Amino acid sequence: MRTPERSDRRPAGDDPADAIAAAWSRERPETPVGSIGVVTRIWQLAKHFGDDRRRVLAEAGVDPATLDLLSVLRRSGPPYTMSTRDLAVHSLVTAGAISQRVARAERDDLVTRRPAPGRSRAVLVELTPAGHELVERTVDRVLAREAQLLERLGPERREELAELLRELLDDVQDELKVQGVSHVGHEGLDQPGQG
Amino acid sequence: MRTPERSDRRPAGDDPADAIAAAWSRERPETPVGSIGVVTRIWQLAKHFGDDRRRVLAEAGVDPATLDLLSVLRRSGPPYTMSTRDLAVHSLVTAGAISQRVARAERDDLVTRRPAPGRSRAVLVELTPAGHELVERTVDRVLAREAQLLERLGPERREELAELLRELLDDVQDELKVQGVSHVGHEGLDQPGQG
DNA sequence: AGATCTGAATTTAGCGCTAAACATACAACG
DNA sequence: CGTTGTATGTTTAGCGCTAAATTCAGATCT
Numbered sequence: 202m203r204t205p206e207r208s209d210r211r212p213a214g215d216d217p218a219d220a221i222a223a224a225w226s227r228e229r230p231e232t233p234v235g236s237i238g239v240v241t242r243i244w245q246l247a248k249h250f251g252d253d254r255r256r257v258l259a260e261a262g263v264d265p266a267t268l269d270l271l272s273v274l275r276r277s278g279p280p281y282t283m284s285t286r287d288l289a290v291h292s293l294v295t296a297g298a299i300s301q302r303v304a305r306a307e308r309d310d311l312v313t314r315r316p317a318p319g320r321s322r323a324v325l326v327e328l329t330p331a332g333h334e335l336v337e338r339t340v341d342r343v344l345a346r347e348a349q350l351l352e353r354l355g356p357e358r359r360e361e362l363a364e365l366l367r368e369l370l371d372d373v374q375d376e377l378k379v380q381g382v383s384h385v386g387h388e389g390l391d392q393p394g395q396g
Numbered sequence: 397m398r399t400p401e402r403s404d405r406r407p408a409g410d411d412p413a414d415a416i417a418a419a420w421s422r423e424r425p426e427t428p429v430g431s432i433g434v435v436t437r438i439w440q441l442a443k444h445f446g447d448d449r450r451r452v453l454a455e456a457g458v459d460p461a462t463l464d465l466l467s468v469l470r471r472s473g474p475p476y477t478m479s480t481r482d483l484a485v486h487s488l489v490t491a492g493a494i495s496q497r498v499a500r501a502e503r504d505d506l507v508t509r510r511p512a513p514g515r516s517r518a519v520l521v522e523l524t525p526a527g528h529e530l531v532e533r534t535v536d537r538v539l540a541r542e543a544q545l546l547e548r549l550g551p552e553r554r555e556e557l558a559e560l561l562r563e564l565l566d567d568v569q570d571e572l573k574v575q576g577v578s579h580v581g582h583e584g585l586d587q588p589g590q591g
Numbered sequence: 592a593g594a595t596c597t598g599a600a601t602t603t604a605g606c607g608c609t610a611a612a613c614a615t616a617c618a619a620c621g
Numbered sequence: 622c623g624t625t626g627t628a629t630g631t632t633t634a635g636c637g638c639t640a641a642a643t644t645c646a647g648a649t650c651t
Contacts, residue, residue: 216562216565216566217565218558218562218565219562221471224471224472224473225471225535227473228470228471228473229532229535231536232535232536232539233536233539233540233543234539235539235543235546235554236539236542236543236545236546237539238554238555238558238561238562239546239554239557239558239561240445240542240546242558242561242562242564242565243438243441243442243445243561244442244445244446245488245565246438246442246561246564246565246568247438247439247441247442247443248442248488249565249568249569249572250435250438250439250568251439253572275423276416276419276420276423277419278419278422278423293440293443337424340420340424340427341426341427341428344427344428344429344430344431344432345428347431347435348428348430348431349571350431350567350568350571351430351431351434351435351564351567353567353570353571354560354563354564354567358560358563359430359433359434360433361556361560362434362557362560362561362564363413363433363434363437365549365553365556365557365560366433366434366437366438366441366557367411367413367414367433367437368549368553369437369441369546369549369557370411370412370413370437370440370441370444371411372545372546372548372549373441373444373445373545374444375548376544376545376548377444377448
C-alpha cells in the first residue's frame with residue numbers, strides 16, 4: 202500500500218498518516234482505514250497552512266478571520282460593498298460568525314455598516330480606506346508565503362494536485378448538498394482562522 | 397489555466413477556488429494567485445470534513461477533540477496509557493490544549509490521570525472502560541462516513557491524490573521545521589475540531 | 592386590521608484553541 | 622548546599638466559532 206522511494210529526506214514509512222492507518226489495523230484489524238491517506242493529510246495540511254498564516258498575519262496585527270472578510274469585499278471590486286447575507290454565502294461560516302466578524306472589523310474602523318436603502322432588513326458592509334489599505338499591505342505577503350510552501354512540489358505536480366482537489370471538492374460539495382447542509386458558501390481570502 | 401470538461405454536473409468555471417483567483421487577478425493583476433488552486437481547496441475540504449465529522453459525532457454525544465484524544469490512546473495499544481507530553485506530540489495542538497482536553501475527558505470519566513511513578517513531573521493518562529467503549533462505538537462510523545465522501549473519486553485517483561498529499565505534507569513539514577516551529581506533532585483519530 | 596409566517600441579522604451560552612504566564616520537579620554547576 | 626537551568630503540566634485571558642434563541646421588517650392570509 203505504501204509506494205516506496207519517493208523521499209530521500211525521510212525514511213520510508215515514517216509518514217504520519219500511514220502510521221495512523223497501520224496502528225488502527227494492528228489494534229483493530231476490521232477498521233476501515235481507506236480514507237485516512239487522503240483525509241488525515243488534508244486536515245494536517247490545512248492546520249499547517251492555517252497556523253502559518255496566523256503567524257504571518259500576527260506581524261501585521263491582523264487575524265485571518267478579519268483578513269478573510271476584508272478580502273471578500275476587496276475582491277468584489279468597487280464600491281467594495283456587500284450585504285451580510287452575501288458575505289456569509291462567500292465565507293463558509295455561519296451567519297452569526299459573520300455578524301461577529303463585521304462587528305470586530307467595524308470596531309477597528311476597517312468597515313462600515315449601514316441599513317440597505319430599499320430592501321427589507323438587509324445590512325450593507327463597506328470597506329473603509331483603512332480596511333482597503335490593510336488588504337493591499339498584507340495579501341501579497343500571505344499568498345507569496347503560501348506559494349513558497351508549495352514550491353518544492355514543482356509546477357506539474359502542483360497542477361495535478363490542484364486538479365484532483367478540484368474534483369474531490371466538487372464531489373464532496375454535491376454529497377453534502379444532497380444531505381441538506383445549509384451554508385453552501387465557499388470563498389474567503391482563501392481561508393479563515395480558528396482562534 | 398482552467399482545464400475544461402471534467403465535470404458534467406457543474407458548468408466549467410463555476411469552481412470556487414478558480415473564482416477567487418480570477419477575482420484577485422481582475423482587481424489586482426499583480427497578485428500572486430498561484431497557490432490558491434491548492435491551498436484554498438485544501439482549506440475548504442478540511443472545513444467540510446471537519447463540519448461533517450462534528451455532525452456525525454454529535455449524534456453519539458462526543459466532540460471531535462475528545463474522540464481525537466481517546467483515539468490516540470486506543471491506537472497506542474495496551475495498556476492504553478500515555479504521558480501528556482506524548483499526547484501533545486501526537487496531536488498537532490499546543491500543550492495547553494491537551495491539558496484542557498484531558499481535563500474534559502477526565503470529568504466525563506473517559507480517562508484517568510495520575511503522576512508517573514519514577515520520572516520527573518510527568519503525568520500518565522489512561523483510557524477508562526467507558527472511554528474504550530466510546531471509541532469502539534464511534535470510530536468505524538466516522539471512518540466509514542469519510543470513505544463515503546471519497547467514494548466518487550474512485551480508487552486510482554484516490555491513490556494518486558494520497559500520494560501527492562503525502563509529498564506536499566512532507567515538504568511543508570520540512571519547510572516549517574527549518575523555520576523553528578515548535579509543536580511538531582501530527583496524529584489524532586485523524587482530525588481535531590474547532591468548536 | 593390582526594394574526595401568522597418568512598427571512599435577515601444579531602445576541603448569547605458554551606466550547607476549544609493559542610499564547611503567555613505560572614508552577615513544579617529534577618539536574619547540574621559552582 | 623543554593624542557584625540556575627531545563628523539562629513538564631496547568632492556568633488564564635482573549636479570540637473565533639457553532640447552535641440556538643431573539644429581534645425585527647415585510648408578506649400573506651382571513
